[in-house]
Amino acid sequence: MTPYDDSPTQAALAAPRLIDGFGRAVTYLRVSVTDRCDLRCVYCMAEHMTFLPKAQVLTLEELDRVASTFIGLGVRKLRLTGGEPLVRKGFMELVAGLSRHLRSGALDELTLTTNGTQLAKHADDLARHGVRRINVSLDTLKPDLFRRLTRGGDVAQVIGGIDAALAAGIAVKINAVALKHDNAAELPDLITWAHQRGCDMTLIETMPLGEIDEDRTDQFLSLKDVRRDLASFWTLEDLAYATGGPARYTRIAETGGLLGFITPLSHNFCEACNRVRLTCTGTLHTCLGRDDASDLRAVIRAGATDAELEQAIFAAIGSKPEGHDFQIAGTRPAVARHMSTTGG
Secondary structure: OOOOOOOOOHHHHHOOOOEOOOOOEOOEEEEEOOOOOOOOOOOOOOOOOOOOOHHHOOOHHHHHHHHHHHHHOOOOEEEEEOOOHHHOOOHHHHHHHHOHHHHHOOOOEEEEEEOOOOHHHHHHHHHHOOOOEEEEEOOOOOHHHHHHHOOOOOHHHHHHHHHHHHHOOOEEEEEEEOOOOOOHHHHHHHHHHHHHOOOEEEEEOOOOEOOOOOOHHHHOOOHHHHHHHHHOOOOEEEOOOOOOOOOEEEEEOOOOOEEEEEOOOOOOOHHHOOEEEEOOOOEEEOOOOOOOOEEHHHHHHOOOOHHHHHHHHHHHHHOOOOOOOOOOOOOOOOEOOOHHHHOO
16 A cells, blocks of 8 residues: 655644534544445445446545544544445555555544444454444344345354354444334344443434435334333433444443434434535535535546645535435435435
């Protein structure tokens, strides 16, 4: 990979330089490294997806350059996502290269979101390159339901990956999408299972992104209702704890574990938004729920200098909207792009 300067100035490290028009500092970048995935989760993808041609996807060197530029501008947390990031050829090379920013002190955290299917093979390398915490998507422990929700996945493979990550010293947070007709009744058991393994847990409302084959209205489950039900038999203590993302956390006294709620529909989290997303094609989205777009791939491939790339980023951050306006509206998405291309 092409080496980039890994010695930001002290001024760059001292304070964020990416401030949007509403005074929010952008310190968190999520980067989708691929739109491809080895699962086909029913709420995320259509069964027969058309994936991007290789020429449209940023190279590893381009991904490194954009991420490193953001870090130089004050981003302190970098999350690598997909699709499924671990299926990207050369992914571990990218992680190894970006880990230099951890060693220099420019980056506080390098992490990823994964479906866990490839995790057993890569957990030790991730830990060696400074990854200390990851998110694993897991909506059910029931083999048959998991196979149906993912269109063919093996839940035992994911559980094996989680155990491998824990054995490598990586903290694991389990993410589950709350699905009214599929896993609603199982959520307490899933939370208990995660907490018994020493994993935090986050529940997520269905998000209206991308054309899929199902009716989101039918599956939407408000986490306000879930929390009320959980509080009927567990003691939930609200916490000020945050990981940099949108989850609001509680501690469950009976299990001792943390439980987060991500509620883009029933209670949005825009007022404190500190993050932007880069797709695998180099499109920068400053809001998950808007169709805003800044084409950084075009800037790079036109031969932009580092200063010109920085100016393109500044311009995008300056247009970041105050908030999203997600609504569940049947199978018609609020935003046309899939989460798998946006960066989880």
